[in-house]
Amino acid sequence: MCSRIKRGIFLTLEGIDGSGKSSALKALYTELSLQYNVIATREPGATPIGKHIRDVVQSSSEPLCPRAEFLLFAADRAQHFHEIVLPYLADSYIVISDRMADSSLAYQGYGRGLDKEFIKTVNEWVTRGVKPDCTFYLRTDQTVARERVNRRLEIKTTIEKEHNDFFQRVTDGFEAIFNGRSDVIVIDASQNQKKVHEDIIQAVYTFLSFTKDAV
Secondary structure (H helix, E strand, C coil): CEEEECCEEEEEEECCCCHHHHHHHHHHHHCCCCEEEEEECCCCCHHHHHHHHHHHHHCCCCCCCCHHHHHHHHHHHHHHHHHHHHHHHHHCCCCCCCCCHHHHHHHHHHHHHHHHHHHHHHHHHHCCCCCEEEEEECCCCCCHHHHHHCCCCCCCCCCCCCCHHHHHHHHHHHHHHCCCCCEEEEEEEECCHHHHHHHHHHHHHHHHCCCCCCC
């Protein structure tokens, strides 16, 4: 029997491609679902419409301009919040998302060089002002992350094919975005997968223990 929390809790995992977010999401879901009502989700592609958008932004044979890329991610986010994030939060679930608004700021703002304030404004609108209760930043050197991506068997996405200087800008962006933020917990994602999962699970339980109004 899962414990019913008093209000929905919104957690996000952020980091560059190859930081281990997807496997960490699975580990967190497996652990927390033993005790709580939890849904694991992601951006882009968590909804039927989002899957179509994901196909376009990640696998299109035609190059997308940076503005079109950002707006497609924003459309995915709007649908994601409408169909999944907001309804499950209203039903007092723990919602854990692999990526959210901070990724757009890092990738399209710092990586692509788009106007950061405009990105923030659009993100605020499509999320209806709802922000994560806590973000777990899986920090890793971009060289290590690139090696992990290169070891994957599946075909690389459009973004994964970018050059190292792009990912360095994205890494620098995440560092700037999360610097000094009290709602962010940094996880050393350069460790082996087992240790990363142990650290993030412990960090989530520690966060929940201090969230007295919800748990």
